[in-house]
Amino acid sequence: MGGNPTLYGYVKDPNAIVDFYGLIVVYRTVNPIQESSVNTGTSIQPKDANANYSIQEYVENGKLNTQYISTTKEMDRAEFYAKSNKSTIIAINTDKIEPKKIIDISNGIDPQTGKPLQGKAFGYATKDAEVLIDGEIPKEAYTVVKKHH
Numbered sequence: 289m290g291g292n293p294t295l296y297g298y299v300k301d302p303n304a305i306v307d308f309y310g311l312i313v314v315y316r317t318v319n320p321i322q323e324s325s326v327n328t329g330t331s332i333q334p335k336d337a338n339a340n341y342s343i344q345e346y347v348e349n350g351k352l353n354t355q356y357i358s359t360t361k362e363m364d365r366a367e368f369y370a371k372s373n374k375s376t377i378i379a380i381n382t383d384k385i386e387p388k389k390i391i392d393i394s395n396g397i398d399p400q401t402g403k404p405l406q407g408k409a410f411g412y413a414t415k416d417a418e419v420l421i422d423g424e425i426p427k428e429a430y431t432v433v434k435k436h437h
Contacts, residue, residue, distance in 0.1 A: 312381070312382045312383060313379050313382070314360060314361055314380050314382060314419045315359060315361075315362070315363050315365070315366035315377055315378065315380070316332075316357065316358070316359045316366065316377070316380060316425070317369040317370040317373075318332065318375055318377075319375070323376055325427075326376055326378060326432060329427055330427055331424045331425060331426050331427045332357065332378075332425040332430065333424050334354060334355050334356060334357050334423060336353040336355060337355055337424065338355070339352075339355045340355070341354040341355065342398075343356070343391065343398050343399070343400050344398055344400075344405055344406060344409055346420070347393065347409035347412050347413055348407065348408060348409045348412075355422055355423060356391075356420045356421065356422055357420065357423075357424075357425060358416070358418055358419075358420060359380055359418070359419045360416050360417050360419065361394055361419060362416075363377075363433075365416050365417060366433075367434070370434065376432060376434065376435045377432075377433045377434045377435075378425075378431065378432055378433060379430065379431050379432075379433045380421070380429055381429050381430070381431075382429075384426060384428055385421060385425070385426065385429050388422075389421055389422045390420075390421060391419065391421075392419045393405065393413040393418050393420060394413060394416075394417040394419060395414070396413050396414045
């Protein structure tokens with residue numbers, strides 16, 4: 289069932305990806321502040337949990353202090369970002385996060401508007417198979433996959 293727009297679609301390649309327990313996993317390359325949370329086993333916080341940016345604003349400019357945390361459906365995209373700054377990659381079990389806090393924009397559609405993301409935001413979201421988390425990543429929802437130190 290290719291092209292499924294939800295996180296609960298089948299894996300892309302059942303010969304390469306096995307999801308034994310039916311868990312929906314996304315990946316994140318953590319920044320230095322988040323790295324300290326990983327090292328101490330605490331929840332990972334967004335830059336500003338009280339911010340109120342739109343998805344369009346956030347994806348266009350990831351340097352803003354927003355309520356979102358970017359993740360990807362594809363491990364190779366996380367590895368791409370991890371290699372440049374030797375960062376840790378975590379796997380996040382989205383079943384352990386409130387469903388309304390998981391925002392799949394990998395198809396380039398902004399669920400806040402129902403319309404395609406504009407400009408470079410569309411390219412970023414689709415290229416990176418981006419899934420946003422609105423708010424924190426609870427400590428019980430993630431595990432370390434790879435350290436690039």
